[in-house]
Amino acid sequence: MPAISVVIPSYNRGYCIGDTLQSLLSQTYGDFEAIVVDDASEDDTRERVQAMADPRIRYVAHRYNRGGNAARNTGIRHARGDYVAFLDSDDQWAPDKLGKQLEGMLSLGPDYGASYTWMVCVDQHGRESERISHRFEGDWRERILVSNFIGSFSAFMVRTNLLNQIGGLDENLRSCQDWDLFIRLSRHTRLHCLAEHLVGYTRRVGGGNRISENSPAVVQGHRHILFKFSTDYNALPRPRRTEAMSVFFNVFSAAGAVGDAARVGLEVLRGDIRPTRLLLLARGMGRAMKRAAVRRRAMALQSSRSPIASRVA
Template sequence: MEFSDNTQTQLQNQPIVSVVIPTFNRANLLPRAISSVLAQTFSNFELIIVDDGSTDNTAEVVNEFADPRIRYIALSKNGGGSHARNQGIQLARAEFVAFLDSDDEWLPKKLELQLARLQSSDDPHATIVYCLGYEYYESVQRKKLPNLIAHEGDVFNNLLRGWLPSTTSLFLAKRSSLVDVGGFDESLPSFQDYDLWLSLAKANNHFLAVTEPLIIRYFHGNQIISNLSANLTGFQIFENKWGSIIKQRLGYKAYRESIGLKMSIIQVNRVGKAVDAGQRFLALRYTLSLLQFLPMSGTYILSGLILTIFGRTMFGRRAQENLAKLKSILTKRINKDEIKS
């Protein structure tokens, strides 16, 4: 597999990569994402911005970038992130598709190093390459690099156990592989990326990794991760879709741990919402519901109790940072299980 990057002929030739940015009412954040794509050291790409029914000045923001590689697609109504990404996949003209959330940014060598990793691989089934990424928590102005074991090859069982590169912004994939599995499942209001990587891995698409951080993912509150209803609904659909496969391939214990850890994070978020609404008994009920997932939920039970008793004064003034700590605990637990297996 050989990739060229001739900027003189890129407009005449097919692009090597189609970059898809879905966006909805993020005119204030979108310029950072667009600029990070245009600053890539590998320049033979097209940038497809799918405006998912925005009502702000997104179109004006995009028009300020005078770059012929940009294609702006305005959808007539909001259909959700999965729908917007699928539209981008359908419109893509390149062999490879890379995703970038409109509130994230890439570092300059992201595409160059991912394509180089694909080119250097002798695995005929390798169609997906991901990288590591920084996480930036805007409320506390803190950047961190999460722990992640960089699995390669057939990663289906790893994904079933709960291993997951955390955002679509990390990934570049062969377009034909995305099309073959039907793209993103639009019935899922959350867990869409996890579901897609599972579908790809199940279809014998192998993963490759660039083991250095090439993106920055921003946490700022206006995201699906903070939408409790979407997380609960998505979790239920996801569990119905993949739960039986986890049991069959990994056993009931692994299924319980995988489901329990995901549910624990959701429940701690529910505790915080209930405390904010002054419903401390409901918060306690959510916390105690985690007892069914012992021992893997012990840390989350403690966190839920602290939230319930002390509210935001001790736990929530730095809520995003504390949620980052919870996520770090989850990652370490998953990594420990991966090493054992």
């Protein structure tokens, strides 16, 4: 059996999945299998995967579209390796990613069952836009509640038995899917950090190919995290809780979710009433109201142009 099962969910990514798979096949560590889960694509994904002609790659297809987390869960069920590494179908790995990550985790002993590596964010043309370099290792239960410092499934590797122990991924989430998984896993294992930029994380500007670009989905996901793990947030030390609520406030205000921003803003004030904090919150609420007003105008314009509205007029 392979040591690592690489789970690759894909939906209509035929145009780029070949590059993703090539980065996998270029790994210096070769004891892996790849499970490509095609979430009912309508393009040439199947043909692109089969053209790789490598016996380590297995192709599994959903009969209908079920979402990224359902595809990942399908991959986990097919996994034969002791470890699962996730790779999104438009991201790429440096050649030594798998080997270094596994070696680093094993060197720390059995208490370390999960690992992440740093990432380079690129656009669809391969141009670098940002480097994500958060360094954290060990007991990560509090830190992962504050923010998703790992950043992406593609940077993450975990023991397969831990995924099965927590019941896999939550298939009801539209966003924050990785964050939800990381929070639940943090209760069961310590975390290794591979402090090298070994993942190329693709951000396709205006492409809409990632849920993270969808403001309503992002708001829904963050609401879910706050509700699902409310007991954990309430148990955080006040400085950590204030830090966490500040992260949620920034997300909600940027998305124009005025009510959500106001609620978590009050939580921030309970822990920090300095004038500088008050100023930041006031600016954030102003931004939220502007975003909400823009969205209302856009919806009104769209409604006025609808066929039903035209007939009524």
